[in-house]
Amino acid sequence: MPNPYKPRDWSVHPPYKHDAYASTKQRAPSKPLIPLRQTLSELTGPVYGHEAVTPLDADLTVNARRNGAPLGERIIVFGRVLDDDGRPVRDSLVEVWQANAAGRYIHVVDQHDAPIDPNFTGAGRCLTDGEGRYRFVSVRPGEYPWRNHHNAWRPAHIHFSLFGPSIATRLVTQMFFPGDPLLPLDPIFNGVPDPEARARLVSRFSIEETKPEWALAYEFDIVLRGRRATPME
Amino acid sequence: MAKQTASQTVGPYFAYCLTEAERYGGRDIASNVLATEATLGSGVRVEGRVLDGAGKPVPDAMIEIWQANAAGRYAHPEDTRAQAALDPSFKGFGRAGTDGNGRFFFDTIKPGALPGARGTQQAPHINVIVFARGMLVHAYTRLYFSDEPKANAVDPTLESVPESRRQTLIAERRESDGRIAYRFDIRLQGEDETVFFDV
Numbered sequence: 522m523p524n525p526y527k528p529r530d531w532s533v534h535p536p537y538k539h540d541a542y543a544s545t546k547q548r549a550p551s552k553p554l555i556p557l558r559q560t561l562s563e564l565t566g567p568v569y570g571h572e573a574v575t576p577l578d579a580d581l582t583v584n585a586r587r588n589g590a591p592l593g594e595r596i597i598v599f600g601r602v603l604d605d606d607g608r609p610v611r612d613s614l615v616e617v618w619q620a621n622a623a624g625r626y627i628h629v630v631d632q633h634d635a636p637i638d639p640n641f642t643g644a645g646r647c648l649t650d651g652e653g654r655y656r657f658v659s660v661r662p663g664e665y666p667w668r669n670h671h672n673a674w675r676p677a678h679i680h681f682s683l684f685g686p687s688i689a690t691r692l693v694t695q696m697f698f699p700g701d702p703l704l705p706l707d708p709i710f711n712g713v714p715d716p717e718a719r720a721r722l723v724s725r726f727s728i729e730e731t732k733p734e735w736a737l738a739y740e741f742d743i744v745l746r747g748r749r750a751t752p753m754e
Numbered sequence: 755m756a757k758q759t760a761s762q763t764v765g766p767y768f769a770y771c772l773t774e775a776e777r778y779g780g781r782d783i784a785s786n787v788l789a790t791e792a793t794l795g796s797g798v799r800v801e802g803r804v805l806d807g808a809g810k811p812v813p814d815a816m817i818e819i820w821q822a823n824a825a826g827r828y829a830h831p832e833d834t835r836a837q838a839a840l841d842p843s844f845k846g847f848g849r850a851g852t853d854g855n856g857r858f859f860f861d862t863i864k865p866g867a868l869p870g871a872r873g874t875q876q877a878p879h880i881n882v883i884v885f886a887r888g889m890l891v892h893a894y895t896r897l898y899f900s901d902e903p904k905a906n907a908v909d910p911t912l913e914s915v916p917e918s919r920r921q922t923l924i925a926e927r928r929e930s931d932g933r934i935a936y937r938f939d940i941r942l943q944g945e946d947e948t949v950f951f952d953v
Contacts, residue, residue: 536890547806547942555952561828562822562896566820568831688953694762
């Protein structure tokens with residue numbers, strides 16, 4: 522039997538209940554989680570390979586075009602998916618979704634008074650390579666209002682969904698942009714208790730990967746749970 | 755050692771990427787139909803509702819399920835047991851968004867029993883992951899089957915749950931129009947809150 526995964530690091534992850542984020546009040550589990558000894562059920566998880574993605578999937582400026590390029594500032598988002606021992610998470614599915622440049626989601630429920638872009642859906646996916654690297658091309662998402670409190674606005678962000686090698690390594694998170702003035706005001710971002718863990722959700726501007734005459738680049742590394750050093754009993 | 759990346763909520767707007775991409779002109783990698791006619795085992799529907807602490811339906815949750823095939827084998831490279839065969843027509847992963855009434859369902863097969871830690875045997879079960887707006891971290895639970903009382907009685911995970919709460923993990927079997935369905939409601943909060951695990 523392979524080694525189990527390390528526990529979720531609750532000094533890093535937000536608590537379920539975070540009063541400033543109003544929706545947690547009725548949706549946060551209130552009883553303590555029951556520890557579960559990992560079995561084959563937790564050491565395995567869905568496997569997606571190259572058949573699950575096409576090269577177009579990773580370019581959000583192209584994958585939903587109807588009659589032209591989407592509006593907004595083109596960006597490159599790249600980084601590595603690693604485990605907490607620094608090992609690359611290879612050939613692993615990364616899914617992303619985001620608002621368009623005007624801060625509007627294509628989702629039918631989003632009724633924010635900002636235009637839909639006919640050439641942009643805002644959904645993408647790719648596989649990490651042999652070094653755990655991933656790369657998307659997109660447009661910079663806009664900020665948008667929400668009804669959590671008076672004059673509440675979400676900072677610009679991109680949603681990330683990752684599987685890693687098992688259901689124990691499953692992670693859904695959000696990537697933010699450096700210098701966003703809304704970050705200190707955002708109850709979701711600030712649901713993460715540790716300031717250093719929050720800072721790691723903010724991407725880093727990379728002049729090295731910025732393509733001249735074309736697009737700014739932002740680097741965002743993601744760290745999933747690694748394995749324990751000792752095998753299961 | 756690097757620190758884990760913090761979880762954030764899936765938010766309300768994931769459907770066009772994760773659960774209903776086709777509706778928006780994209781392609782879904784998973785759905786709520788896991789079994790085809792070729793899949794071995796008995797076809798079952800798993801259905802339920804996601805409810806919040808006030809008992810109100812949660813219309814924007816995402817449920818993921820991960821399960822073994824009818825022989826108790828996971829379609830994953832770390833499940834290498836020769837005595838339980840893979841079924842090429844069964845991947846074992848499903849995804850569904852809840853509807854306006856908080857309802858979800860999966861069409862799948864009943865998984866087989868499989869080994870647990872220290873020579874124990876695990877009762878047939880489906881691993882369930884719950885995501886929603888208002889949940890900053892996803893929650894893990896397990897679905898067990900009401901028509902497996904003997905296997906359930908010795909399942910180590912069920913045994914680790916206080917007896918008064920075990921019922922929240924047992925999906926009730928019912929039959930209608932010749933179809934077998936198991937009812938599994940997920941209560942996020944409150945007196946009869948579903949058991950969630952620290953996996």
